[in-house]
Amino acid sequence: MANAIVTVHGGPVAVPTLLGQGPTRISTGGKIRAGIKVLTKKATCEPKAMAIYEQGVAAGQSFEQIERAISEALPSLKTPLVPRNVPWFTVRAQDFPNPDLARQILDSYGEDRGEGRRLYRFPVVFPSDHWPSVMPHELAAWGAHEKHYWSQYSADGRVRHCMCHAPVPTDDTGRRTIRLFGGRKSVERADNSGLCEPERCREYQLRQCNLTGRFLFFIPGIRSISAFELHTNSFYAMQAAIQKFETVAFLRGGRISGFLDRQRTPFFLTKTLREVAHIDEQGRAVRVPQWIIDLEAPVDVTTLMRESEDAETALVQARLASQVLQGATEAAESSELPDEAQATGFANEAQTFRDDPPMREGRPSLEQLMGRVRAYGIEPELYRTYADRRWGRGWKINPHGRGRAWDELERYRHDPQGYLDKIERELQLAGAGRAE
Template sequence: MAHPNAHPVIAVQGGGAPAAPTLLGQGPARIPTGGKIRAGIKVLTKKAAGEPKAQAIYEQGVAAGHSFEQIERAITEALPDLKTPLVPRNVPWFTVRAQDFPNPEIAREILDAYGEDRGDGRRLYRFPVVFPSDYWQAVMPHELAAWGAHEKHYWSQYSADGRVRHCMCHAPVPVDETGRRTIRLFGGRKTMVREDNGGGLCEPESCREYQQRQCNLTGRFLFFIPGIRSISAFELHTNSFYAMNAAIQKFETVGFLRGGRISGFLDRQRTPFYLTKKLMEVAHIDEQGRALRVPQWIIDLEAPVDVTALLRENEDTETALIQAQLATQVLQGSSVAASAEPLQPEAAESQAVMATEVASVEAPPLREGRPSLEQLMARAQAYGIAPERYQAYADRRWGRGWKINPHGRARAWDELERYGNDPQGYLDKIESELHLASRGRAS
C-alpha cells in the first residue's frame, strides 16, 4: 500500500526519489508564504462614514499603511456598535501595505519597482510573477469556506478518490478521563467531517451557510516576484470564480506548450507571467433570480510570450540534459529489470516476465535519445497501465502537448525508466495523481 505522502503536492524540479517521511513531514507539501498583496481596498460603510471618530481612525490608518483588518479592529474597539464598519470596494489596482509583510520594507520595494502613477498616486496596477510549482493546484489553492471572526468554521475537502466533496470542520478538543482537563494535541487541532450537514456532504444549493452568503469560494495565487528578495512566496487572495477559472485555462495552455511546466520563467528571455486587472462584464443573479451584468475589475493572469519560441526544440538546458541522459542509458544498455532487493520465487518469476515485456518494447533503440509516442505507450502497457489512464495522467503532468514535444516525451520516458523495477508503484502513483487532479478541478 502506497504511503499517503508518497506524492507531494509541490513538484521538485529535476525529479529524483521522494524524500523519506519524517515526524513533521506526513502531510502534503505546502508553499510557505511571507506577505500579502490584496486585490482591492476596503472603505467605510455609509453608517460608519457618518461617524466622525470612525472617519478619523480610517484616514489615520490608511495614511500609516495599516492593514484593513487593523483599521477595522480599531474602529470596532472605539465604536462597539459598528460591527462591520468596512466593506470591500473594487478598484483597478492592487493594494500593497507595509503591515501585510513580516518585513515592511518589502512593500516599498514592490511599489518602487513596479508601481505606476496614473493620476491617483503611486499604485500597483501590473507586476511580474514566477510560480514555484508545475501544479496549478499548488500555486492556486482554493476551496469553499465559511469564516468566523478569527478562524475558519467550515470548508470543502474531497475524499481520497476525488469523487465526493465533504464539508469539514474542527474536531472537538478531547478531554482526559476526569473530563476536566483537555488533552494536549500534537500537530494542531484535528479535523472531521461535519455531521450536521446532510451526512457531511458539501452541497452549496442545500447548505445554510452558503445560501446565507457565509460560505463562499475563496482562493489565492502563490508566487515570487522577480527582483524582490524573499525566501517565502507572496500571496494574492481572490473570491472571483471568473479570475480563477481564466487562470486555470492560462496555466493549462502554457503547460501544453512547455511540456507540462508552468514554474520559473517562461522562455530563455526570462519572460515571467504578469498579474494585472481587467474590467469585465460579470454575470450576477439578484435576489429575484434575474440575470444581471455588472462591470468589475477582475484579476487577469497574462503570459506575454512568443508562442513559437516555446515550441522550438533543444532551446533549454534541461532538455539537453534529459536527452543526454537518455542517450547514455541507451548506449550503456541499462536494464530496467535490475533489482537491488532479493525477490521471493513467485515475485521473481513475475518480475522476469515484466522485464521481458519491457525489453521487447525498447527495440528498436530510441532515435537520438528521443522516444516515440508508440514506444512510450507500449512501455506503459507493459507495466500494466491502461493506455487511456496513462494518457490522462501524462496530459495532466506535462500538458496535452507532451506527445508532440520532444522535451515532453523525454521527460515521460525518463519517469518510466525510474519505475522500471516497480511497475505497481508507478501504477499507484498514476492513480493517486489522477485522484488529486479530479479533486482540484471540482473544488
C-alpha cells in the first residue's frame, strides 16, 4: 500500500508533486499510549531509580524521558522499564507539543474509577475513508535510534517485501557522500531476496522484528489541526478494528470518516479484557488475560441503512421537483411534435429502457421505471393510479417501493399486453368495490 492514492474526506485525490511523490500522510500532534511502563524487578532495588521514576511520573514526563534519565544516572540498568497492561490509556503532557491538550482530553473524557482520573473510553473521528491510512501498520525491526527493516507491500498488494535504507552513495573519489534530495532511499533487503517471510526471518524469530501499528484520529471537542495517535502491537486489536472498519464502510457506502450518523455518533476507543492465546517457548498454546484495545461503533445499524435510502430519496425528490418546474415547457414542446415524430420518440425510448439495466441492484430511478411503463404501451397516469393502490402513494420516492414495481414489470417483460389487462382488471374491481 506504499503507493496507494489516498483521499482524505472532503478533499481531492492526492497527486504527485515535487515534495509529494508518496501517499498522503496524516500529520500528528500528540500521542495517547495504550498502557504504562513500570520499573523492572532489578530497578526497584535501586533507590535512585525509584526516585527518578516517581518524580518523572508526577511531572507528567513520557516514559522514554524517564527511562533515559534512569539509564544516564545508572548505566548498569540497560532496560530499567517494562510495559504493563492496564485497563486505561495513558495521557501525559510531554507526549503533546501543546501540553494543555493532555489536560483537555482528561478533563473532557477522563473518569475516576478508584485509581485517580484516567482515560478509559473516549470518542474518535477518523479523517479518511481509506482504513490503512488511519490504521497504518507494518512488521518492523528497530535499532536504538532508527528502523533497520520494515515490511511493505508491492503496488498490486500481492507480495510483501522486506525493506531497508539504501547505503548513502559517494562521489567518484569515494571519500565524500552525495547530497540526497528527500532523505535516504529505501531498497529491498538483499540478504533475503527482498521478501518478508516471518517464519524464515532471523530478526522475527529473535523477537527483534514485530508487528506495530497505530490509530490516527481526531477527538471531538479537542481543538487541534493535527491528528492524535494511539500505538498498538496487538494483532487481535488491529484485526478486530479492520473488521469494524469494513462493516461500517459497507453500510455507509464506503465511508468511515466523520460522524457515523445524523446524531453525530462517533467511534469510541476503549479496552476490553480478553483471553488471548499465544505459543510459549515450549510450543504450547497458552491463554492469558489481556486488556485489548477495542474500537466501538455504537450506532443503530438500521439507521445507517435508512440514511443510504434517504440519500436516494432526496435525489428522486429533487428530480421530481425539477420535472414539476419544467413540465409545462416540456409538455408544450411535446404537443408540437407531429404524431409520427412522437411515435418514433416512444419507440426509441422503449428500446432504451428495454436494454438499460436497473440502477443499484434492482433500485431504478423513477424516470427509468416510467420509461419501461411507456415501453409496454401503458399510459403513465393509469400505471400511477394502479401503483398507488398496490404499494401506497409513497412507492415512487421509496427505493424499495420502486424496486418492487420494477420486479413486477420484469415478470411481464414478455407479456406487456397481459400486464395492461391485469392493471385494468384490478382498477375495475377497485372501482366496483367503491360503488358497492
